[in-house]
Amino acid sequence: MRPTPANLLRVLVPIKRCVDYAVKIRVNPSQTGIDTNVKHSMNPFDEIAVEEALRLRERHKDLIKSIKVLTIGPPKSQETLRTALAMGADEAIHVETPADAPHGEPLGIAKAIAAVIAREKDGVDIVIMGKQAIDGDEGQTGQMVAGLMGWGQATFASSVTVNEGGTLNVNTEIDGGAEEVKVRMPAVITTDLRLNTPRYASLPNIMKAKKKPLTKVTPEELGVDLKPILETIKVTEPPKRVGGGKVENVDELVAKLKEAGIV
């Protein structure tokens, strides 16, 4: 049965520009954070979210009306939006923060996402985003969005199915195994590693991406305050591993253990 336009789903994928996972991280000289003068790319879990949105559209033709990607970040974050558009998203929204602004925190970001959803004329049915960002590793934003919106949530998703009648079946990863959850839309899904393997953007899509709409908006226009409420006191590297020593035989090993007071 062909769904009527009113039943078509609108998908929103919030994404984040992070330090690329292959980069060697170094703490900055003032020990307040890491050196960010390195290569950045889309948070890998968000890449999985974009991919899942695209696969939902491929699996359920005519069911998805639009896939919009959203980011809250400095001007350079625009590149990350273009990558998502190149993968196949339709439109992008950039909540632009100043280049030297401090990093966003989960609550502030969640409020911004909620404000964007509220502004969407046709509403949002599915928010799908990474379970955590690889720089902050907080893993809270998706859950906070659901809380602010009063929506259901299915986190750490390893598979997503859209049912007739406005619900989703989501397999979620939990300690000790998996849990299948049924959630009514609108809902928030956060993605886990096993959900899919993101595609490489195809050249025709890369070229089309330049022409896809990208709207800019400021946090002030959204009525959101992104000032941090947490203060980072110190950032240090883990202590360097001290070299071990080799022993010639078991007797020597026992002697060394005794010396160290372990035996």
Added chain:
Amino acid sequence: MIARRLLSRRVPSSALQTPIRRHFRVTAPALANFNKLNEQDLSHFASILPESSILSTVRPFQSTNDDLAPFNNDWMGKYHGKSQCVLKPRTTEEVSRILKWCWERRIPVVPQGGNTGLVGGSVPLNDEVIINLSNMSKVRSFDPVSGIIVCDAGCILENLSEYLAPHKYIMPIDLGAKGSCQIGGNVSTNAGGLRLLRYGSLHGTVLGLEVVLPDGSVMNELKTLRKDNTGYDLKQLFIGAEGTLGIITGVSILAAPAPASSQNLVLSLESYDKVAELFKFAKTHLSEILSAFEYWDRRAYDMVCKHTGRKALDESEVGNSQAFVLIETSGGSKEHDEAKVANLLELLYSAEEPLITSGTLSQSPSQFTSLWGYRELIPEAASKEGKTYKYDISVPATEFASVVDKVKKELAGKGLMQEGREGGWVRNVIGFGHVGDGNLHLNVIANAFSADIQAALEPYVFELVASYNGSISAEHGIGAMKTQHLHYSKGQVSIDMMRRIKALFDERGIMNPGKVVEGKAS
């Protein structure tokens, strides 16, 4: 004893998973002139090196054959030595003292680096002593203004790249074996690799060498000068000599400034003739930022996709495409390079007759690395499919696909592609390589190494290459694999001169015997 070794049909080794039959006729060293290793030799080595630097099955050392297996066997599992002693010196002086002794005692030796060579040059043919340079792995100096780095020969290539990265420099060579291969071995084999198109060959980027000659004398010409025209440029002899004229212990090499921006594209094309056209096109529109142009065929692509579990390109767009290309750009300015690439793509897509069927452009550093994987993982994927006969040849760039087709036809004609055939069968024939350098890697993947398959391939492949006036070894070298086939690519006068040079440096023939050149000078 010796005859039995040459005729042995099973080489038991727990390091290998399947029993390998030795079907190769390799030229054995003139064993009558050499002395066998004995306990006295080992105690002399023990006076030069600490015990931890010696692995030997000769008393009083108690290593087993299994301990020596990783040094005695090559990466492909094709060549198997029977060395009873591996020495791992830590300094040039130790190398010199070892060689002095071996020269006097007439004990043959094999210099060894990362043991990633593909022509059996890095493992013994019999029981030559292996001199492995893994313990000589220090960077001696680096000048961030000139970019000249001086290091021990045992430095692993990838480690050198990591050393240079914070200084914003890169090594002028790059190859798939970078995690294991050592710079001494790279220089000894004049390794080509993926960056040759842009940075040139080691004959140009190596500025100086420290070499220990077969009699133990040390020739130290580790200059850090770009220009030094003072007599014959002897280092050029050692670059590519594959350890037959001396052991390289130190290298002075010119590193290149790291590009501020790197991108790569993986493209699919209907057939190989479009590849040559695309190469011309890329050279024109990317010009100075083009840093690599690699090709592989459909069978190689399918193999890597299977091996990694991930496809690079949209299947519906790729369709029946038979050729794949990776283009890499490196330059000083991100905006400039991206504009050039965008322009190239516009032209490709607006052309009346499209050159490409599908493609992707790296969107992040991680994608850049994983897209390179589609080319760099081909040898590894091949090794998972079976035993690989590798031919590394220089032929005109327009002939890559037709060479692979001819070889396939020849094998099929002899019934060797019949699955389940007694005496071995060929599973797959793939072609890939450096288009810009005219260097094709032809891989014939069989269920097992077999005499029938070898006989069908050699000398057929070499004769085919000679018919194009090509090279039977573009970059892998001669090693033990191609010593008798040198005449396909070098004239008699040259070969004779090579024998004389070998005799000049190594009169007693102890340095990597049986490799590269054979026979006496006339």
